[in-house]
Amino acid sequence: MDPAEHNFQQLLVEQAALHVERLPAFEGIAVDRLDYSEYYNLDADDGVCWVPCPPNGANCRSKSAETEASSSAGAGGNWTGGFGPARSLRLSYRDTFRRIGKEVLHKDNAARVMAMNCNVLCRIDQIESFDLTFSEGSSLNGVAWTGLAMPTILWTYSLSGKSDASLDAFFQQHLLMNVFPSAPMPKNGNQTHLLRCRVLAARDADSFFHQIT
Amino acid sequence: MIQPGPTNGTIEQHYLAYGPLFTAMRGARWYLAPRPVSVSSGKADVNAMLLPAQQLRPPGAAEYDLFVPVVNGAPGSSVSLRLELDAAVGAATGGETFDVAVMLPGTGTGAGLAPWRQLKQTTLVGGVATVSVPLGAKGGLVLKVSLAQKKQQPSIFKTDDSLHGKPNPATNVVILLADDFGYGEPGKRSCRSCC
Numbered sequence: 001m002d003p004a005e006h007n008f009q010q011l012l013v014e015q016a017a018l019h020v021e022r023l024p025a026f027e028g029i030a031v032d033r034l035d036y037s038e039y040y041n042l043d044a045d046d047g048v049c050w051v052p053c054p055p056n057g058a059n060c061r062s063k064s065a066e067t068e069a070s071s072s073a074g075a076g077g078n079w080t081g082g083f084g085p086a087r088s089l090r091l092s093y094r095d096t097f098r099r100i101g102k103e104v105l106h107k108d109n110a111a112r113v114m115a116m117n118c119n120v121l122c123r124i125d126q127i128e129s130f131d132l133t134f135s136e137g138s139s140l141n142g143v144a145w146t147g148l149a150m151p152t153i154l155w156t157y158s159l160s161g162k163s164d165a166s167l168d169a170f171f172q173q174h175l176l177m178n179v180f181p182s183a184p185m186p187k188n189g190n191q192t193h194l195l196r197c198r199v200l201a202a203r204d205a206d207s208f209f210h211q212i213t
Numbered sequence: 214m215i216q217p218g219p220t221n222g223t224i225e226q227h228y229l230a231y232g233p234l235f236t237a238m239r240g241a242r243w244y245l246a247p248r249p250v251s252v253s254s255g256k257a258d259v260n261a262m263l264l265p266a267q268q269l270r271p272p273g274a275a276e277y278d279l280f281v282p283v284v285n286g287a288p289g290s291s292v293s294l295r296l297e298l299d300a301a302v303g304a305a306t307g308g309e310t311f312d313v314a315v316m317l318p319g320t321g322t323g324a325g326l327a328p329w330r331q332l333k334q335t336t337l338v339g340g341v342a343t344v345s346v347p348l349g350a351k352g353g354l355v356l357k358v359s360l361a362q363k364k365q366q367p368s369i370f371k372t373d374d375s376l377h378g379k380p381n382p383a384t385n386v387v388i389l390l391a392d393d394f395g396y397g398e399p400g401k402r403s404c405r406s407c408c
Contacts, residue, residue: 147242147243148242148243148245149242151239151240159224160224162224164223164227167223167224167227168227168318168351168352168353169285170227171227171230171231171318172231172282172284172285172351172352172353173284173285174235175231175234175235175238175282175284175353175355176258176259176260176282176284176285177260178238178241178242178243178260178262178282180235181235183228
């Protein structure tokens, strides 16, 4: 799904607005995974991207002599299909995050949180609208870069069986990179649930939730 | 699997031991200056984080707090750190003094904040200072450098009543008192909503 498609983007913005409107204690959202933004929408054109595409694609163009030449030089690799315009979902995600932030969650300087689980893909250029990252995976040094601009939390997986020295190393490496380890919780699963529980902790949260879903 | 409760006391003990160090660094951001801190003697890994200037800081409080995690050292060892601080933290002219304190893991009680242990006050010479730090039993700690308020660069938040509402002669900026922003009074405007 390309969130820059107008109707879909409008739906996402309206969903966020409904949360603010109907959940009195609503504190924010956590966006789960940034890695899907690496895909391209071959049915759109952002004016920049020019990517490989199936030869029978609607917007796909045959290889030109110029492309053939660059392909033989290595730029196109062994790709035998065509090339054509596309829209990078990086741009789509960024634009949608910006709208949700400016038009809803951060409107009038409201103190609502936009958190991001960037998974294996922490890109500085994708986090301008966020207040913190809350990421899965084990790439401690990778997620640490988001700490240039905002608090950074990394999920903690199993620490069972680790020696005292290993535990010291675990916590000290987090200190070194200014990354906060997530708190202990039973059944470490998808820990964006932690944030979800926090958001829905208000009295009557369930009934509000069912009203809007 | 980590779990709350007494089922795995060792892991929880480590969370409690290091928790105050993380709490102390809350809000700090990477300090992007070229090698502001390095290990000149001994073995450890270091980094530098800066707690952003507090625009509405209490009178007399340090203008900047620089946090230096000193980790992965040998238990019981000491290291010497070379601090090279620049104008971004008010250390351009040299001769500034600053307080240095350390917090070691496991020195707190329960989940409370571990106390900062003050080291001797240190003077910057040409923006550079050397600090000797004992790393403690776990070979790691967080060091805090509290730079004194700058003397040569007047703050727009002076608390001199005689200058209230008038341009500061040194900066030509209209001086506002902390009270103008409701500093310290719950329920009044925060900086985010008023700036």
